[in-house]
Amino acid sequence: MKKILRHIRDDRSGEITIESMLVMIPTIFVLLFLISLGFLLYQHWNLQIAADDAVSKIAGTYAVTGADNRTGAADSKTYSAARQYRNIQLGFFGSQENQVKATDQRLERYVKTRINTTSLARAVGEPLVEPELVVDGYARKHISLKVTASFRIPFSEWLELFGMNGVREYTVTSSADCSDMLDYLNAVNFAKVAPSYIDSKTMDMMTEWMKVIQSIRNFNKEEQPTT
Numbered sequence: 001m002k003k004i005l006r007h008i009r010d011d012r013s014g015e016i017t018i019e020s021m022l023v024m025i026p027t028i029f030v031l032l033f034l035i036s037l038g039f040l041l042y043q044h045w046n047l048q049i050a051a052d053d054a055v056s057k058i059a060g061t062y063a064v065t066g067a068d069n070r071t072g073a074a075d076s077k078t079y080s081a082a083r084q085y086r087n088i089q090l091g092f093f094g095s096q097e098n099q100v101k102a103t104d105q106r107l108e109r110y111v112k113t114r115i116n117t118t119s120l121a122r123a124v125g126e127p128l129v130e131p132e133l134v135v136d137g138y139a140r141k142h143i144s145l146k147v148t149a150s151f152r153i154p155f156s157e158w159l160e161l162f163g164m165n166g167v168r169e170y171t172v173t174s175s176a177d178c179s180d181m182l183d184y185l186n187a188v189n190f191a192k193v194a195p196s197y198i199d200s201k202t203m204d205m206m207t208e209w210m211k212v213i214q215s216i217r218n219f220n221k222e223e224q225p226t227t
Helices: 002-010 015-060 076-080 097-118 156-161 181-197 200-223
Strands: 128-137 140-152 167-177
Touching: 015 097, 015 140, 015 156, 015 167, 097 128, 097 140
Parallel strands: none
Antiparallel strands: 128 140, 140 167
């Protein structure tokens, strides 16, 4: 009996396997936690890219609400349907409500489509898309976008095992200047044809008026008391 017990005590076969299992188990836990953490960071980055891409594409075709959301392509009929006096907000020219509403709908569709096609996490509910059109001046606008969305991260169970919530809510913001190519082309065409309709005397008179106005403005600046 003593020989059997001594043999069992001195037998070291299989100790490498046991030690490997003891090391492998916590290593797998840490590895899966790092993978789930990578998915968590990727999801935030992916949502930010979706917001940036949405505002840049929609702002680039802001005046042409019928343009394709992804490529910005539009035919001649779509360009012809653009409201002529779209930079005037009130009055008998009409308001910008329809254009703003169409832009909001395009942004919401684009963001949701981009999230559904590129997200590796499962969405929890519908994303909240909050666009805002900010008027910086006549014919100058920019779009601000705020997107809030919740996702269940892949391998979220391992995050919860380490005390982190597997369902994460992300909020990202983005903005882009609106481009109105029709307005730009009209301005270029006007600059080309205007000299042929306005003679030199009229241009000289307009120049003199502008000099007078600028002189009055400079005089008012000089008269203002300095503190």
